[in-house]
Every structure is written in C-alpha cells, then in structure tokens.
Amino acid sequence: MTLKVWVGGAPAVAQSEKYALPIDIEGGQIMTATIGGKSITYEFPSGPIRKNVAAAFVNLWAATTDTVPEFAQVDISDNGDGSFTLESETPGMPYFVTILIGDGTNEKQLVTMQGTITGGTFTLTFNGQTTDPIAYDASAATVQTELEALSNIEVGDVDVTGVDGGPWTIEFKGNLADTDVSLLDYDDTLLEATNEQQTITLASCSGGTFALTFDGQTTDPIAYNASAATIESELEALLGIGAGNVSVSGSGPWVVEFVGTLRGTDVDQIMVDGSNLTGVLAASIAETTPGGNGVNERWLTDIVSSTSSSLATNFRLTGNGSVSSGTFDVLIVVDSTTIMDLDDIPYDVTIAELQELIEAELASYSSGRYVNCVAVRGTVSANGTTGSGQLSDGDNVSINLSTGIGINGGTVAVTVDSTGLAGGTYSKTNPGTIGWSSDWLTGLSSFYLTVGGESTDDLDFSSTAAQIVTALEGLSTVGAGNVQVTLSDESYSKAILIEFIGDLANQDTGMTVVMDSNATVVNKFTTKVLNGAGGTSEVQTLSIAGGPGSGTFALSFDGVDTDLLDYDSTAEEIETALEALPGIGAGNVSCSGGALPGSDVVITFAGSKAGLDIDPIVVIFGVTEETVKGGGDPTVDVQTTQTILTKTVIAESSGPNDWNTDGNWDTLEKPVNADSVLVPDGDDILYGLDQSDLTLALLHYTATATQMGLPRRDENGNIEYRDRHLKVTAAEIIIDSNSQLINIDVMDSSPTIEVLNSGSGRDGEYAVQIIGENSANTASLLVLSGNVGVAKGPKEAAYLKTITQRGGQLWIGQDVGLEDVERTGGQFHSDRTSINGTLAI
Structure with missing residues (x-):
C-alpha cells in the first residue's frame, strides 16, 4: 500500500482527435455530432465526395458555436482529405463527443442469435447491470421488458423491435437519447445447439474394407459389414475426435452423431475411402480431351491528376518464326534499380503465360509492390492489333510499364538475352523514361470506372481492391463474381489491373474499360492487356465395364462427393449431380451420351x-x-448499427485538474488499487473523475479550498454534461476540509464515511455531495460538522445502513435507502416520509 498525495500543477495538454469519413458514404445519410445531449446534424448531398462533406460539416460546426456552448468548447479544422480534427479550446479541459452516421440521432444496437440454436437462455448486461435469463426465442417485447427492469434503464429508455428469436434492434431513447451508450454485453453459455449427424453409406459391394478420414487423420481398415460399435471405436481413436465424442448407430448405412466435446459443433465432413472394397462396379473416368489455353480478358488502367509527366512507357519484344526451341532471358532496370530479372523463359511462351511469369517475378520485389505495374499484350506483325499469339510464330509482344513500379522517375533499360534460343533470336525496342511528379494528387480525390458503356459512382482515391470490385459488380455489364482487381500500392497514382472471371472468364467480352475522374486536370492511361480466349474445353468420359445389372457408385471433385448414383444413370442425372458440387457449379459442365452402363457419358467442361x-x-x-x-x-x-467514423487520438486531455495525469501526484504516478489518497490544498480536481475500476484503502480529504467535482451548472449557467462526482471504491472516506464542493460516488461499495468538517457550499449546492447504491447494505455515514447532501439531485440515489449525526447540516434525498439514524445534534432534513416506519426527523 502506498500513500499518494494530490498536488496538481501538471502542464495542460489539449485533447485532440482526428475523425475520418468512411469511403462508402451515400447521399441522404445523416451525420450527427452530439455533446452533452446537444446535437448538430448534416445530410449528405447526392453523390457525396468525402472531402466536400467534411468541409461542409466543419462549416456547420463552426456556425453552431455561437448558439451551442458545448460546441464552442471544441475547435474544429478541415484536413482537406475527407477528415477533420477536433481540439479542446481550453487545454486540460476534456470534451466528450459522439459522431454517428445513420438515419437518426439515437444509438441503435442489433442483437443477433448465431448458430443453429434449439433451446436455452441468454442474458444481456448494460453498464454492469444484468438481465434475468431470456429465452432464445423471446419476443421483442420480452427483451424490452427485461432491459427496462435494469436499475440503469428506465421504462421508455429503450425501444426493441424484431421477430421472435431475433434479430432484435434496440434503440436507446428517453434518458438515453442522443447518447453514445456502452455496447451491450451478453452471456450465451446456456444456449443449446443441434448435434451434427453424418450418415456413411457404401456403394454396392460384396466384401473388402474401407477407411474413414476426419481432420486429416485416417482410421485402420474397416470391414465392409462392420458393426456400429466397431466404427465408433475406430473414429474415437482419431486425434481429432477422441473417446466419448461420437455415437454411431445402424448397420450400414451408419449414422455418426457428434457428442461430448463436439456437441453442438459444426464439424468437418468424414471422408470415405472405398478403394479396397470388392464386388463394386467397374466404373472409371478417362480424360479424352485435355483442356487448356483459355485466357481471361485483362485491362490495365492508371490515372493521376498532373499532366506534367508521362504515366507509362513501353518496349516491344520482336518475335521470330525461325526460333524452334530453347529459352531466353529479360532484364529490366530503372536507373540503377533492377525491377525484373526473368530467366529461362520458354521460346514458345504465350502472352498469358508471359504475363503470369512477369507477375510472379515482380511479386518477389518489395512484397508484391510491383505486381500489377507491367502489362503484356501481343501484337500481330507489329500492326497494333491485340492478339494472343507467340513470339515463336513471329508475333510481337508489347510490355507496358506504369507509374506503379514505384520508381520516382527514371530511364528504363531492357536487356534481352537470346543465346539460349535455337534457330534465331528475339530482339527489343528501347523504352523511354517514366515520369513522376509530387503534385500528381492535386485536385484528384475520386475516380470512376466505365465498363461496356456503364459507369460506377465516384470512388475515393484511397479505395481498396475489394471496394472497387463491389462497385464493378454493381454494373449490369459485369455482375457479381465476374471481376477481380489488383492495385499498385503507390499513393501518387492509381494503377488498377482488372481481370474478368466467372461468367466473363475465358472469352473476349467485347467491352471497353475506361478509368476517368471528374477532376479538371487528369492524365490517364488504359490498355487491354490480354484478349480473352475460350481455349480448348476439357472432356472426361465416364464408363462402366462388364454390363452389370445393378449397383451404385459416386463421383468426387475437388474433395466433395456426389450422392450415390445408380449403375444405369443417364447423362442428365450425371450432369445434375456434378453441377451440385461447389467445385463445378451450375452451367459449368455439359454431359451427353449414356445411359450407363451400355453407353459412356461424355463430360464436357x-x-x-x-x-x-x-x-x-x-x-x-x-x-x-x-x-x-x-x-x-x-x-x-x-x-452498433450506426456507421461510426474512424477516430484517431492525437492527444489525450491532461492538465493540473485531471486525476488521471501522473504529474499531479507527489509520486508522479496516479493511484492504483490498495493505495491511500490524501488531498490537501492544490489545484481543483475537476476531470478524470471516473475511477470506477479503482479500489482505495483510504480517501482522506483535508484541503481548505481545493474542490473535487463539477457543479451542476457551469459558469455560463449550462447544465454540466461531464462526470460531476469522483467515482471510486474506498474502504474509508474521511473529509476534514473547508472546501465548498466535494462530490463523491461510492457506486456499489460500502465505505465508512466520516465528514468532520466542510465548507458551507456554493451556488445553492451542498459542500459535500454523496451518491451511490451498494448491495452489501453496510455503508455508514458519520457527520460531526459541515454541510452534507445525500442523493439530493435529480435521479440520484444512495443506500446507507446507518447515519450518525453529531452536528452540521444534513439533507437526505427521496431515493435514499436508510435503515437507522442516530442524532445528538445538528440539523437534519429528509425528503423521505419515514425511516424504518418512524417519522423522519
């Protein structure tokens, strides 16, 4: 235990924070800033741009300071990039602001039940107060009733909506309106879920063994007609399962239920290896036509706002139809920096293969920094027509280098080594320089993409690849799952590699991709990197030998199995089963021929x-x-379902009046648990009053003038919204002071409080003000002299087991739990009508 003495005097530091708007803001959204129950709101215009929205909100805030004093206490400045900075006008005085984006000003929280829940209960906790158990399928009205039963939520403070079993939306209203409330906590340990069951079925067989694999572990061979007990024993021997964690029933098929430590868990699927079974169908798959050479269409586009420098340069590799075998090397250097050293390139490399080789090579530099900065396209007979041929056919290859290579300008040098080729050589043209300018971001905060004549909304310059994909998938010309995007990581330009996949894969889309901006000065570059091409579709043939008259089998692709199929399945039935596998999907396979076993089924991808x-x-x-x-x-x-702005703390508030500032204590460290605290004369203790996690052995207040806490109204007559009482747990509190204001909240503790002396109070408030409800019912108050009020303010409460008064003035509020009063002097005033059935004195 250490004695810590309050001295004050620490230098004042202004609280400062940066708030950044999210990139996905939309027109019509409402942004609300709230300080002490006072709010300002701003509605976003159509097609909002972040930097414009931030600037308008800053202007609105500044205009409010004349009429709303809480906002006048905080200075605001626009950062010009979609963010703004707040700073306390008075260093050392903290502020508490909530800034939300949503369709209203009240905070809303969404409570959702997750998992396949079949029974049980849960509880919700708000600021330390916990509800009674709530059924998993409760109605919104029931959830609201349970929350309103908490001591810190009154009837009308929440509005709960939603279906039975949730999700439930909880809107904080009434006394909690326009407030940044704590996130509800929960206890879900008593919820019940469904046990997983898996059914194991063997194809038609007459003997042999099979094995089961779970979580990478495989059983010993199991007889085809094994008992449920045998299979259970084999599964429990696996490390991923263990004894008592499965229950197996049946005699084939067998039902495996996961119990014990795997109860209520969504487990991996057991895999069956039936290759050692006997008497099975002689079914087989043969690859009759290898697939390949399909190419996804790719576009590379780059944009900056300056026209003073070139975005890109390129050079050409000239093909030679006489080359018959071997390899060649390509070296690219920008000034003295090697950005690519690619060796042993096959002589007949295709355009798509060359792009992949270059991307793989560049990925090794700076953790992938250059991965999409080089675009490769083929040209036929140097006429500029984008093709997909090969250098060995006499075609040429154009390699474009964009500003995304990360070099701040420089001359590009290319070396082609053809000594490994047979029959001829490949040559190249010399590239130029890549320009770079520090003003490339000037005037450019957003851009948009046009695909096939349809454009996205404006995208912020800092958009991620995932955000760009979402915007593109929203276009009717693209659609969900049909595009992927790779970005360079440079801040001075926006190089984007767009590849069409999914339904647009392996084809020439016939569309044009354009990147542009509404900025007045724009330098842009777009090239079609690769033509899409269908290539050769793979064909695999399913056959069954021997002409059987019965039997079953299954097919597996990418680790997932079909259901069992009959020996005489049709091509249509095989196609339906394969399309149901996640690794194939609808529309990605076509089956013809059949029916089995007399005719093969031809499977074309x-x-x-x-x-x-x-x-x-x-x-x-x-x-x-x-x-x-x-x-x-x-x-x-x-x-929380409101959209929250990203907040970065620049400086925490500290100063001579802040309990949390280490420099205000004689040991240069603020009090910790088990310490004793002495408050003699020093600077007033006004801020950092929420010490609810601190437990003191003793709080001894002897100051003659030092105040602790804030009055109900500030110097301008406005109701104070910051914490007014020191919230602390202490075994003993002694007040022997002439101070005019000492506010203490003992919360749920049961201290011994002794008021030996105090000032006479100020501005109609009591010198010593005590609040706090404790469940142990053992707190006591002794008043020898002074001016003391117990829970006299609106919505204040306290519980005291005993009060002993020998002198002074004591006021007791209406909401004070009290068992006994012993008085031998002083003045006693009570808003209660009785104490323990006795008329209050």
Missing part, C-alpha cells in the same frame, strides 16, 4: 471451366452425407 486444364473427376465407392448440421457455437452477437 463449359462456362467458367471452359478453356481450363481440369483435375480429373474421381470414381468413389462410399459417401458421407451431413444429415443434421451441427449448430456451430451457439452465441449472441451485439453490434
């Missing part, structure tokens, strides 16, 4: 699988089906 070299489909003779999905972790999720 199409759609997004066209032009690709496909892994073989596998014939298997045992499958597992997830017949009951496990509930996962049954849990409750709570999130």
